[in-house]
Amino acid sequence: MTRALIADDERLMREQLRARLAEVWPELEIVAEAKNGVEAVALTSAHKPDLVFLDIRMPGMTGVDAARQIAQLPTDDDDDAAGWPGCEVVFITAYDQYAVEAFEQGVVDYVLKPAERDRLAVTVERIKKRMAQRSRDRDDAPPLAAHTPDMQQLLQRLAVQLNPNAPPKLKWIQATVGQQIQMIPVEDVLFFISDEKYTRVQTATLEALIRKPIKELIDELDMDLFWQIHRSTLVNTRAIAGVSRDLRGRQLVSVKGNPEKLEVSRSFTGLFKGM
Structure with a gap:
């Protein structure tokens, strides 16, 4: 039922x-x-x-x-x-x-x-x-x-x-890199990956951490620029190089400027249907 x-x-x-x-x-x-x-x-x-x-x-x-x-x-x-x-x-x-x-x-x-x-x-x-x-x-x-x-x-x-008075979408990410705080342009971010406490911010040249979960970033980022491919992952659409499958049949997103492959959860596999 x-x-x-x-x-x-x-x-x-x-x-x-x-x-x-x-x-x-x-x-x-x-x-x-x-x-x-x-x-x-x-x-x-x-x-x-x-x-x-x-x-x-x-x-x-x-x-x-x-x-x-x-x-x-x-x-x-x-x-x-x-x-x-x-x-x-x-x-x-x-x-x-x-x-x-x-x-x-x-x-x-x-x-x-x-x-x-x-x-x-x-x-x-x-x-x-x-x-x-x-x-x-x-x-x-x-x-x-x-x-x-x-x-x-x-x-x-x-x-x-x-809510027309809501704040504008994020243009910069304030993140911790080593012992420093850096301002990272949002368009430079290749992807965001969250765990329980932190979210990793990855660009082509650096990796940083912020204390903000994916569900908050979805509210604050321009979702014309970022796709959610997993409950814990957002990827910059301009950075997607391709999609492949591993031996277990899982979809993996290749990202320009980074060797890491991002797993697409089953809920989001339809995004790349036919690829």
Whole structure:
């Protein structure tokens, strides 16, 4: 049975969507409901649903910010989340021309408030088709929308629209190199790799450390320039030299100006489909 979570700060909207879903997808199980973005992230982490419906505008943490955090939750590429491949995301929105035009590009599905049965049925069929494809061929299935550059770029644009006073994207990285602090131009960074405490900043000429996790960098960097290829790795698209496979079938990204090969996690392998 497919399991879903609904997040909307309006109780009547949650009830209405639940009722409409029962009509067009009676087999769907609603495992939890959230009143805001913070709850949505926490409940997604706890229940590990297949599908999350997120209202774009919620108090505290918007649905856009929640989607970005949900995309960073551990999946079955990680030992602590075995069996959960991540989830589909569907945005709930009142009519908003910019958002609807963006969603119509096919990056992610959306539901207009109030949810209409016929339009919701179209969304449900799209989701079922993608889920069936991933179930049939996990090794060569399309990535979840949340794990694509198009989705990351869309979320970044929507975040700016929702919060026009947000600080501009990073142009410089202040990092520790030996005993010194250096200012590194973002465009010079080949890739970022995080562990639990630090993130390594790699350029063609130096390696540095910063105390900032990947999920924060995604909010602060221009995602037109960087692709996430692993929960712990961002790579400069201009630095990608090619993609190969090792003996275990894992995709490895070669980077210009550096001999290291970066592993692409299973959640992101669809980025390089056909390569």
